[in-house]
Amino acid sequence: xxxxxxxxxxxxxxxxxxxxxxxxxxxxxxxxxxxxxxxxxxxxxxxxxxxxxxxxxxxxxxxxxxxxxxxxxxxxxxxxxxxxxxxxxxxxxxxxx
Numbered sequence: 001x002x003x004x005x006x007x008x009x010x011x012x013x014x015x016x017x018x019x020x021x022x023x024x025x026x027x028x029x030x031x032x033x034x035x036x037x038x039x040x041x042x043x044x045x046x047x048x049x050x051x052x053x054x055x056x057x058x059x060x061x062x063x064x065x066x067x068x069x070x071x072x073x074x075x076x077x078x079x080x081x082x083x084x085x086x087x088x089x090x091x092x093x094x095x096x097x
Contacts, residue, residue, distance in 0.1 A: 047071035
């Protein structure tokens with residue numbers, strides 16, 4: 001996803017650096033679940049509710065989208081802890097219990 005990264009990311013980093021209480025950034029529209037530590041800040045890209053983007057286009061026979069399941073994220077923030085859960089929801093069969 002680096003080739004389509006945020007324009008003026010250095011300027012954005014300068015703005016974020018002025019606010020030491022920012023500990024986690026969430027962003028989307030990359031159609032992948034991604035975790036990164038950027039300039040000392042944890043960052044999470046939430047996936048797509050429709051199609052996903054493969055890590056390598058070659059893995060999907062040159063198609064720009066993968067057939068991976070749609071996902072959503074649930075973010076829990078409790079004091080100093082941030083937990084992100086990802087859930088597949090459209091390809092699940094009945095549970096065997």
